Amino acid sequence: MAIPPTHAPAERPLTSEFDLLRVPGVGRFLKWRHSRTVLQIPLLLISIIMILQGLFGPTLAPKNLATVLSWVHFRGALVLVLLCAGNFFCLACPFMLVRNAARRFFKPWMNWPRVLRNKWASIGLFVGILFLYELFGLWNSPWWTAWLIVGYFVAALVIDGVFKHATFCKFVCPIGQFNFVASTVSPLEVKVRDRDVCVHCHTKDCIRGRRNRPTRPDFVVLQRGCELALFQELKVGNMDCTFCLDCVHACPHDNVGILGGVPAAELMTDPMRSGIGLFSRRTDIAALAMVFCFGALVNAFGMVSPANVVEKWLGAVLHVQAQAPVLGAIFVFFLIVEPVVLLGLAAWLTKSLHGSSRAMLPLVVRYSYALAPLGFGMWLAHYGFHFFSGFYTFIPVAQNAVASLGWPILGTPAWRLTGIPARFIQPMELGFLLLGVAGSLLVAFRLAEEDSPGKVMRAFVPWASVSLIIWLASVWLMYQPMEMRAMLMGG
């Protein structure tokens, strides 16, 4: 792995003194070299149970562990952990446990093609999964949910079986990309404790990996370095970091921690980032942030009753009976027309009002990152709703699953257990949306300050308007009547 040149990034987001790895108990556990495996094993076992239940268990989604755990619990837990801590799902990812086991027998031999070393393929997969989710009603199908999980395991095995490093995580996995964008708003980051120690470090094991004979060509890597090409000394923020902690274990100076920071601060600056470059030049990552935000809107739209009315109307206008073209038209509107119109208008206004010398596209790329907090707020509101309203549902479903094997050791299924009453959940959803829009406005303001000292408001107002329009749309969606599917399962 080539080491990037050693120079200080222009600016790094603020961090506090908090270091999770120095918290008694938790820190000791995370620094233990088998901690990742210990976290992955339960998730692998749960995944296997979900696959088996999905394929052979009850066909009714609210009674099947595959659908209940995937669409009610996993998604909610994922976003809440991202909000409160960081990308700990990738740390505990069961796909990587299987992939690492396979790599003991099959060594990958190819490099991922240069043309694909960006986020475009994973954006396509992310949109594809959102689309299939609606088309096949995945929330309602244990069978297809099980195959989706199997598909993930197979894809991770095949891609990382052939291609070196962490190709699947960095360039392919749609869950990973979701986590990377969301974790830019997380409060924790894997980061060096003291940059002076890195400057004087000669081995750079955090990226090279710790070797038994560092100076000889016949070395053996004892602890791999960062497979995602993030060189700690120059790493900025959480983008592309899977929290795998390989760098923590590899650093011979115990100089990598999990430090606290200001959520979203990394979106407000544009330093050179190791393994990524400048955010302002990464059209693909900006597009990912856009899809993350507008995808939240289309996903939430799919669960409310007005979606049915729109689908019927579109079917009549397009003269089609099939759902795919109608859904396709809705996705084109939400993921292409709406962003192009809103962001295009904002960029045009920025140029007109403020006289920015930047072209339209670089302006859109620069300010798209401001949409990440709002998008995260929408995902939190949506997934949080299902998580809390169906919080206890895993109990009767698990009881039923065990009883169906002929061992009713967990007791009779308590089907009356559902979740937290809606009157407590709606204020929480509104809180998440408010948190999201506040974050987006703050990021847009800081970007405008950096871009246009002296004319801040002229650069800020167009982008603030975009955030407010999307926020109003998401609040409107929140108050719409829902289809029954959302009350039973995910939506």
Ligand code: SF4
């Ligand atoms: S993080 Fe550790 S291994 Fe990496 S450059 Fe700094 S001191 Fe060296």
Ligand code: SF4
């Ligand atoms: S090795 Fe890379 S991906 Fe893993 S925690 Fe360190 S920086 Fe993040």
